[in-house]
Amino acid sequence: MGDLVENKEWYVAAYCPEGVPTSDHLKLRTVSLSLASDSIPDNHLAVETLLLSVDPFLRGTITGTVEGLFISQFQLDQVLTTFAVVRVIRSKDSKYSVGDLLLNGYGLVAEYSIVPSSHIIRKIDTSNGISLSDYLGSLGVPGFAAWLGIEVLGDPKPGSNVFISAASGAVGMNAGQLAKIRGCRVIGSTGSDDKVNLIKEQFGYDDGFNYNTESDFDAALSKYFPDGIDVYLDNVGGKMLEAVLNHVNMNARIPLCGMISQYNKVWTERDGVRNLLNIVGKEVRMEGFMIKSYLHRFGDFVKYIEGYLQEGKIKPKSKINIGIESFLESLNSIFSSSNIGKVVVQVKT
Amino acid sequence: MGDLVENKEWYVAAYCPEGVPTSDHLKLRTVSLSLASDSIPDNHLAVETLLLSVDPFLRGTITGTVEGLFISQFQLDQVLTTFAVVRVIRSKDSKYSVGDLLLNGYGLVAEYSIVPSSHIIRKIDTSNGISLSDYLGSLGVPGFAAWLGIEVLGDPKPGSNVFISAASGAVGMNAGQLAKIRGCRVIGSTGSDDKVNLIKEQFGYDDGFNYNTESDFDAALSKYFPDGIDVYLDNVGGKMLEAVLNHVNMNARIPLCGMISQYNKVWTERDGVRNLLNIVGKEVRMEGFMIKSYLHRFGDFVKYIEGYLQEGKIKPKSKINIGIESFLESLNSIFSSSNIGKVVVQVKT
Known part of the structure; x- marks a missing residue:
């Protein structure tokens, strides 16, 4: 991993008050990002994105008007964020080590990012047999x-x-x-x-x-x-x-x-x-x-669901689209009646 | 008071699915009613109606369709019921005496009636300075x-x-x-x-x-x-x-x-x-x-309100229409924007 990476990211080019968002509204660009140690503040992590969660509420963040879901709007030119499974590349927080898999509550829709560790919801333990994509689905x-x-x-x-x-x-x-x-x-x-x-x-x-x-x-x-x-x-x-x-x-x-x-x-x-x-x-x-408004209950939720997932009493289903390029198409797929289960974009393996 | 009275009562002549009820839907008739002691079953009371409560929900009881408020419909030819202040004429229940003023939860819209004492919500004590009409308004x-x-x-x-x-x-x-x-x-x-x-x-x-x-x-x-x-x-x-x-x-x-x-x-x-x-x-x-669905809280409610009424911290206002003949007109007045406060029909004093 060099210090400087070419980083693909999805940003808001124009708001979309009605209809289906298109490439006029959400655009992919490539920017250079320094992952050098001195580019990472204390209590921050450099991460690479493995999986991005594609959720209907994202539609409400790019209307340009605050009504309906009343979610904060992304600003123009801003990179979208969503739940993401990320892997630590460099760490300036002693709680996290290189290679750790983490659930990031504000994952940039980008290949790489530098994130405050306060955005991390939990570490992911892959030894329990639960698929990574389920951390964005049944556990997301x-x-x-x-x-x-x-x-x-x-x-x-x-x-x-x-x-x-x-x-x-x-x-x-x-x-x-x-x-x-x-x-x-x-x-x-x-x-x-x-x-x-x-x-x-x-x-x-x-x-x-x-x-x-x-x-x-x-x-x-x-x-x-x-x-x-x-x-x-x-x-x-x-x-x-x-x-x-x-x-x-x-x-x-x-x-x-x-x-x-x-x-x-x-x-x-x-x-x-x-x-x-x-x-x-x-x-x-x-x-x-x-x-x-219920994030204080997230731990109760995880505890409740994990057991049922491991016992097979909750059967998850995901549609995994490959490549960050598929993000816009993945978002729109949720609004078509062909969608089944959780839609995830796999950025890296 | 003779044993047989001529009794005016409002009954449902036809259902009114939409629009304002008219004299086609609600009609006044005069029937003979025996108040003789042997006409009154045990645990029943013969009462005369002083005041009738006129409430919007009554509109929902004569549509002929069960939707919206999902209230039981009065049957055709049935006399309407509503909250009423009544006075006991004859009693076959030792808890109530002739002359008692009572709040009847199922008061017939009639001058006289024979009611099961289970319909009585409470006795009314006139010594506390609260107007009788307020028992149908702020306390009704x-x-x-x-x-x-x-x-x-x-x-x-x-x-x-x-x-x-x-x-x-x-x-x-x-x-x-x-x-x-x-x-x-x-x-x-x-x-x-x-x-x-x-x-x-x-x-x-x-x-x-x-x-x-x-x-x-x-x-x-x-x-x-x-x-x-x-x-x-x-x-x-x-x-x-x-x-x-x-x-x-x-x-x-x-x-x-x-x-x-x-x-x-x-x-x-x-x-x-x-x-x-x-x-x-x-x-x-x-x-x-x-x-x-909240009648188990009626006592808490009464206790809370009575004090404020007596202290003048809750000021009631009623429109009292005189005579049982005014019932239909009183009901329709609630749906006009001229209505102010609680509408009550005074049948007797």
Whole structure:
């Protein structure tokens, strides 16, 4: 490793208020970066990126307007950050050694970076048989969101009727398995018949439906929830949320994890939900959550999930795209109905 | 009092799925009722009605469809029931004596009735200086709803920014005063300049606006909530709720008490709320509630409110309409923007 590296990185060239981000908005550039010892401040690490987490919330960081998810916007010309698995090249922090694998909560979408060690969430121990990509999936952002949605906010009882939208996505696949572990009856919606089979066969969902073919959501929910819905983990918003509100049971809980059907629209163009009055009559609790507010629970989450992963009671699934060049395409793939499981970009092995 | 009385009563002649109920839907009839001792079963009371509570939720009991508020529908030909102050004429329950004034949770909208004593919520002691009509207002359904919305679900801190819609209505006037007792900054919306003055001068609101003249709700909320909204007690739903969601602070709470702007429409015609994504980013908790689920807290509520009423720290206001004939007109008056305070029908003195 020389002191100076040619470093590829994705930066914000222009904001994208609506529609799908393109290469007009996010661009790849190559810059020189010094990894020389005197370029690394105390309590910092020089790292190389192995894996980058590709998550829907990133869409909310480049709209140029602060609404909806209310996430801080990346500035123009700024390099994106996301959860990342990185390897230490040089260390100016005695807690970390060269070669350590780390989970970085603010990983630059770049091949190399110099990071404050305060950004490191945990060391990764590869001896436990868990795949590196799962640290970004079942043990990363989407797994944590699923755990918060089911274990903390939804809190279904054994036998409860649980509905999960975007069921084959990174959050949905974990959430369904967590609800099954709790003894619930779990139904998912997803975008193809193949994915319906997948959530039943691989993730243990009791049943599911393809929202593209069963597009009368109200009829679909009548069919799959003859006894109503007790917990709905909402990942999509819009028309599906409206349909769910016609099928909720008393005191149903609706943790709002995200609304992937709505991200690419300005708010005035989003689907209006007309039946919020049902929330009154059914005394529903609808609650939004962002993982950043629950980081104090991350340790509890990891402890809970790791055992189930090792026992095979939670089966993860990742789509690993090779090369940092694939980052934009990977981001957009989450918004297409072909996506399955956790999307990860492998930068290095 | 003879054994047989001519009894006027309001019954459901036809359901009213949308629009304002008329004399086609609710009709007054006169029937003969025996109050003879052998007509009164054990643990029942013959009572005469003094005051009837007129509440928005009644609108939801005669739509003929179970959605929205999901309240049991009155059957066709059935006499309506509501909270009522009644006086005992004959008693077959040793706990109650002739002349006792009682709060009846299922008071028939009739001059006389024979009621199971299990329907009686409490005895009314007139020696404490509290007006009888306040037992249906600040100490009745709307007061209880206000207490639940502010004290139990909204739970604002001193200094919190609290917004209350329908602020001069029966729930709003109590809720604003409860939030002021908690040390909050309280702003209300209401339907006329006179009512804005009223909520400031009589109910202690810090400020308020007339939604008919300041009809750009987003601009109004920017003006009255430069620091955002921490708690919104929603009594109206629709466009005001949508506007509020553009002004909520992190972890804002929105107890949904009712949606008076939406009751007279079928659900597919109701206003769609397009910015629910803000609930995610701001991690808002929106929760519907119905008083029937909290009746175990009624005693706590009464204890809390009675003292403030006697000290004059909660100032009630009622509109008392005379004669059971005025019931339909009284019900519809709640849905007009001229309504102020608690509407009560005085059947007898």
